[in-house]
Amino acid sequence: MDCFAEPVSSFVSPYRYQREYRLLERAKELGLIRKTDLSFKPLSRGDFARAIVEIYNNRQVEPSIAKKIFRELYPEFKEEIEDLLFHGKGRSYIKPVRDVFTELFSFSGTDDYKLPYAEGFKLEEGLNFRLNLSSELRYSGVLLFLEPEIRQDVLRLNRAYVTWNFKGLNFLFGRENVIWGNAESGDLLFTNNVRPWLMFKVENDSYKKFPWILEKLGEYKFSTFVSELEKERERSYAHVWGMRLAWRPFYNLEIAGTRAIQFGGEGRPNYTSLHDFWELFTANNENVWDSSPEAHYYDNNQYASVDITYYADWLGRLRFQPFKGGKFYFIHAGDDAIKPVGPGGFPLPTRAAHVLGISLTTGFTDVTFEYTETADDSGVWYTHHMYPDGFTYHKFIIGNAIRGDSKSLYCSVSHDFDWGNLKFTYNY
Template sequence: MKKTLITLLILSASISKAEPWIDTRDAWLRADIELLANEGVIKSPITTWPLPWAPIIKDLEGASRAELDEHILPVFLRVKRKARLETDTETYKRISLKAGNQSKLLRHFGDDRREKAEISSRVTGVSKNFAWNLEATKAFDPLDGEEQRLDHSYVATIWGNWIISAGTQERWYGPGWDTSLLLSNNARPVPGVSLQRNYSDAFETPWLSWIGPWSLNAFAGQLESDRFIPHAKLLGMSVTFKPFESLDIGLRRTAQWGGEGRPESLSSLVDLAIGRTNCDQIEDGCDDRLSGNEAGNQLAGIDFNWRLPTESYMGSLYGQLVGEDEAGYAPSRKFYQLGYKTNFHISDFAVTGYFEYADTENEYAPNVTYEHGIYQTGYRTKGRSIGSTFDSDTQSLSLGLLATHKNGDRYKLRFAKIDLNSDGTGNHTINETAVSFNQIELKYQHPTKYGLLGIELDVKDKLIDSFGYQQDKYNIGISWTMEL
């Protein structure tokens, strides 16, 4: 990692200005961006996070303020101010304090705190040649035992229309709000390098121009040593495009590959890339999988976000389908997510609402999702699922509302009903037995001249953790973030 960072700094000396990303920690900013996308202001794909500012800024600058509805204008100006602040060629220093009565076991898009208490300081900047975020966190009583962290830190530079970066960034693949089945912010970010398209302009050739604006994101990271296959690699690739202004489509793949005692040759990587990992496709079959040449553990998925084709805006349908295996070059052994979301205004509030269902119990059998015969720690890192926040064999139904007042006050209300680990067996990271529970979550943030103050309350009607991490049915937390 250190050598990679130095290489990127050297390369940046001859490369044009880079813009930083919008990360996964601001649900209300995401709601504003989705509202502007629904109104046709933002035209680039917005279902892969971190999301580059560059195409968002381009779309904002191309919009006519005179043509915006009076209810849309405050949202437009709010996002534009945020973009100007984040991409200004200055250095910003921030400090944040977050604390609660216990750690957060279930995380959703926009959640920031992980542990019982955290103190973070960060330096973020954009220069003529590159962007960076150096963020150090002291965690108190962490679940994984790591008190000092550099999560969310990165350095990035641009080569043509490609962003090259290295760091530990949270990633989110897909349109879901409550969870993402393939890649979410549930587990701590995996350190690695990434390549991402900056601007999402459509192809000029008529053969490919029909796919519309498109983006590509690929990354390679290394998982921890304390697992069944130490130092396995986590690979991912995502292509999103908009063949119609109303439709986002995402094609995604992730894989665990290599590690101690596993093949890491170029041919093994090629086998993984073309999906040649089934027992009948490899020379020595699967009689002894641990000693064989099976390339790795791969997952693949497709997702969509479709604005309903009504004369006046009536919301969007979205969904995600993920397969644990491949058959006929398509995902098999599948699990899925479906949802509906909409944007509306009440007085001086911009509101986003969503209704979401997800089922991580595999169509093939229980205890298949996020499991593998070779990578027996599963699709997990440091005790948390890399995919769904609820891990495997779980059905979740949630209703969420996010509201932003024109004065900057922000609110979130969420109800959920969860059937966790419904078959009651397996290597589940939250509960070893089946448990059904109801949940209500409230959040409020208020900007002041002393920084952004926040309070949150999460209440469940049952204790859901069989490992002793959670002692209370409620989780109350406070936060404070200030620029220095």
């Protein structure tokens, strides 16, 4: 009996496939997608295939728009759609060249510029070049993906992972990004502002119904990973433990909680026991009011957020306005926790940050407004007294690219023409 029964596929970079992800978001806002989740990115090619089939099956909602989206996405994901419809077809294969991606930028300035949400791409004075060539091998239900990269004059392995599915759970070990949430211009905790990093990740492969009598509460999805950061930092090889749990009481409403825990590294305790990880999870001994070194054994860098997303696929029924769908979303996040003085004190996140956004679509024109703030009286978002380099990977913020103690207003308008798509963005 084959334990790896479910065929798996490689992951789709949100940076390189921005157009494809935007089309899925548009379809979700219009109600053409109801089952496929878009807040646990990157999606796999199989996830894209399921979403495309769903768009086709729901084409009666917006026939002309569904046809346009389907025709644009189908050629790229044709093999995965056939895999999905004819289960087992092409189960094992080798692709010496899966994808070729290249970029060339010219930059003039005295300071290096960190290109936001570009997988850790830093622009230097003059020409900036990178070339990625990916390959993959799938045998039964196990997939090996390799992506060497030439960035400027440096050759390195950008992405490299093995992934498999077992009894409804997806496993990944290797280098990949984690992008959680529904914000358009960058979430607060995990984004693709950094290059792919080494991790072990487990998540359920789709939304699942709650068991037994809880079935009427809706569906849930979870993901968790433990990663290792780079050597070239104040505390070499620190770790990050990320977790996200999402609840969907209705098909168009998602409520989710996300945690990020930065721990370990050179000069910090090496946590190994279940008790250690329970203390990390509960944050019960974070920032205690005690000057003794022993009291700070579990003093690590923690973040937590709650996000709510509502898809308004009914907008088209309202008269005298052009939009047929949209989404509204809000994120509230806390940086670290302080344990109150006294027994039984419950640790609460402090130093709040927020994202508030709205996205609207006519099916051919998309409009987005998003406000982000990581500023408060402390001004310490993404920093920590135990981790001088902060919540970073190779000097890039793992979360929102605006960094700490900042505010941002993001606006974008895009329109589809017969010859392509034109997009204007403003970020202040």
